[in-house]
Amino acid sequence: MIFSRGRKQDAIVEFWAWWPSVRPAVTAAIAGGGWGSIPDDVSRRVHAIHKDLTWEFSAGRSARHALVVSAGGDAELRATAARWAALAPAADPEFEYHTSRQPDxxxxxxxxxxxxxxxxxxxxxxxxxxxxxxxxxxxxxxxxxxxxxxxxxxxxxxxxxxxxxxxxxxxxxxxxxxxxxxxxxxxxxxxxxxxxxxxxxxHREPKWVIMRATPPDAPVILAAAARPLRSVRWPRFDTYVGVTLPYEDLTDAGLPDEASLAALRDFEDGPLATALRGDGELVAHESSGGKRTLHYYVDGATTAGADLAAAAAAWSEGRSKVERRHDPSFEAVAHLA
Known part of the structure; x- marks a missing residue:
């Protein structure tokens, strides 16, 4: 997997190194000139990143033209398209760059x-x-x-x-x-x-909802989740990291009481948030029976997952547990969507 990601990144770098040399010909072709080998050349460069990415030239929203390289609705490819866009040049009056088809x-x-x-x-x-x-x-x-x-x-x-x-x-x-x-x-x-x-x-400002469930013969579950909880909102974050923290001060229902609640919030906002460094997001959490599970999604091409695990080990109210897996479709939090 590491080798695969490295090859994809190399292909992205090569694409953007090549783009300035073909851009004038693309502009001329859009204006009515001959396309020649341009479509085949673009396809070869895009498919070197991933064979299932799609691409098109279209009218821009602010610029005159747009180049779109898209996952085509495939959650598996969103992070790759997002990494392609992250290395794109700044938009200018002639060209802008997108990872999905724009409204027209x-x-x-x-x-x-x-x-x-x-x-x-x-x-x-x-x-x-x-x-x-x-x-x-x-x-x-x-x-x-x-x-x-x-x-x-x-x-x-x-x-x-x-x-x-x-x-x-x-x-x-x-x-x-x-x-x-x-x-x-x-x-x-x-x-x-x-x-x-x-x-x-x-939803311009972050919005979270709180949910409560009382399963028969099981502890109360209190959950909070970002809305809308859809993977397309965080296209680069393709890896799930679940951090489970036991807490000592709990209510009769098994939920965190004041002291542990304050400690959990400080730990989430402090060491865990710092470990992300912009390469991940907390999208939901669940508390039940003396444990809180924090649901994070991170960029699997970075060290954010490992950094979260290292930070979680410093939790003071018990031994933390960390689960990591590739999950671009957000299946781990589908029950909270």
Missing amino acids: HSTLTATIEIGGQKLDLAELRFAFERDGDAVDVVCHHPGFRRLPETIRGQVTFLALDWLLGEEGVETWIGAVEFAADEPDGARDPLDLVAAVDALREE
Whole structure:
């Protein structure tokens, strides 16, 4: 694994060393010149980083053009794409760089041909409903009556990407359905954009929720988790580190009482936070039966996981336990999402 990561990093460095030499030709090609071998050259360089990364040139949001190298929704590849972006040059008036397809509302005024049918995208409508920290959607187009389920789904997800960008879809969209008959409450696509923007604004400042469970014949569980708890928010952090700390001062329910609660908070905010050095994030924690488990995600290409384990060993109220594993999909905290 170390060798693999080293090779990927070498390929990323080589990509950015090569990019200035081809950039003028790319600019000329976008303006109407010949593309020649450029697409094959870009593909070769991107796939040297990872064979399953996708790429495209598109209109920029601030710059004139954008280069996108994307994981394509594959959680396994997000960290690799994020490391590619971390070494990108600063955006300038001509080019910007992204790890996911950006919103492009102008596309929704076009007509596309797919599945042997022409679809005027201006006829798309969405019914949607908020569910916690996500928005569930139903996509409708009159042309869906002539198309099979697979193509309806393809159009739906393409339209969502154009409306919200890939990252916006993965972060804020929950259940997705598509319908040949117009659903109740169907609205203009830009109304969906406004609803997602409002949800994003609510979460501009970090937001955590507290949860409590009382399992039968088991200790009370008190948990807190960041919202929305989705791996796409922390694309570089692909490794789970669970730090379990026993505590001595506890309530009758087995939860930390005042003295231990203060000690836990100081330890989390002090030695453990310092060990991360920006290469990880605490996303949730659970307390039950005299133990608190802190759920961290870190960049597996750094020493953050080992540094956390070393810092945890200094806990004073008992012997700490540390679990580490590759988990780019955040499966370890799925029960708290």
